[in-house]
Amino acid sequence: MKLKIVGITKKYHNLTALDHIDLELHNGIYGLIGPNGAGKSTLMRLLAGELRPTSGNIFWNGKDIFKLDEKYKRYIGYLPQTFGFYKEFTGYEMLCYIGLLKSKDNIKKIRAQAKQLLNMLELSDKADAMTGKYSGGMKQRLGIAQALIGNPRILIMDEPTAGLDPMQRIYFKNLLKKYSSQKIIIVSTHIMSDVQELADHLIFLKKGRVVLDKSRDAALEESADYENLYMRYYAENIPSGETKHGIK
Numbered sequence: 559m560k561l562k563i564v565g566i567t568k569k570y571h572n573l574t575a576l577d578h579i580d581l582e583l584h585n586g587i588y589g590l591i592g593p594n595g596a597g598k599s600t601l602m603r604l605l606a607g608e609l610r611p612t613s614g615n616i617f618w619n620g621k622d623i624f625k626l627d628e629k630y631k632r633y634i635g636y637l638p639q640t641f642g643f644y645k646e647f648t649g650y651e652m653l654c655y656i657g658l659l660k661s662k663d664n665i666k667k668i669r670a671q672a673k674q675l676l677n678m679l680e681l682s683d684k685a686d687a688m689t690g691k692y693s694g695g696m697k698q699r700l701g702i703a704q705a706l707i708g709n710p711r712i713l714i715m716d717e718p719t720a721g722l723d724p725m726q727r728i729y730f731k732n733l734l735k736k737y738s739s740q741k742i743i744i745v746s747t748h749i750m751s752d753v754q755e756l757a758d759h760l761i762f763l764k765k766g767r768v769v770l771d772k773s774r775d776a777a778l779e780e781s782a783d784y785e786n787l788y789m790r791y792y793a794e795n796i797p798s799g800e801t802k803h804g805i806k
């Protein structure tokens with residue numbers, strides 16, 4: 559399984575959000591790092607097939623994703639940065655609904671998977687509560703569940719740990735690790751500790767360009783630790799007076 563990004567540029571009017579991006583992604587967990595405005599969400603929306611590039615191509619196993627269109631979207635589990643659920647749906651109903659839209663499985667299988675995911679994300683006791691009454695963290699966990707339903711080959715998660723408490727973060731990281739040998743997983747964040755120990759591969763974006771694209775081990779050979787590595791590429795983004803220990 560291979561996702562290949564060739565010469566992707568995305569412009570919003572005069573602003574170049576992504577500038578000639580080339581990447582090749584295989585099974586495993588990719589940490590997509592960059593400060594605010596680096597282009598992470600834009601790249602993720604392109605990979606999810608939600609946005610069209612200004613130029614360049616994305617190939618899934620050799621096929622242009624924009625020609626595959628709906629067929630490609632079935633392979634995708636996408637957690638956007640912001641999303642809304644139907645407020646009157648329960649968590650369980652919402653998951654079943656998204657599962658039906660995304661997968662070819664029959665309703666019985668989708669129901670079983672929805673229950674399993676609610677359980678995995680510790681939402682079983684809220685399964686029958688309306689999503690409009692969910693807390694921010696609960697919504698985020700339901701968002702993770704909807705990305706996982708249908709067993710997608712590619713998981714694209716935009717700041718997935720936002721709103722999770724420390725225990726849930728650990729739990730979530732372990733969950734992703736479980737899937738990492740079978741899926742291409744891309745996780746964006748500007749918090750280095752989120753990708754520490756999680757990502758097999760690091761991609762650093764800076765002003766719409768890839769400035770680092772290496773396995774975690776190769777990247778760490780460049781620097782003493784993750785904070786140092788971040789400093790090397792983004793020092794000018796750190797407000798003056800802040801110590802390296804101030805970096806999250």
Ligand SMILES: Nc1ncnc2c1ncn2[C@@H]1O[C@H](COP(=O)(O)OP(=O)(O)OP(=O)(O)O)[C@@H](O)[C@H]1O
Nearest residue numbers: 570573575592593594595596597598599600601748
């Ligand atoms: N729909 C849009 N219209 C115009 N400009 C946009 C749009 N979406 C993003 N941008 C701009 O493109 C650039 C990249 O934005 P993007 O959201 O991809 O960055 P990001 O790395 O995800 O940032 P953050 O960490 O803040 O989420 C920014 O300058 C942003 O203002």
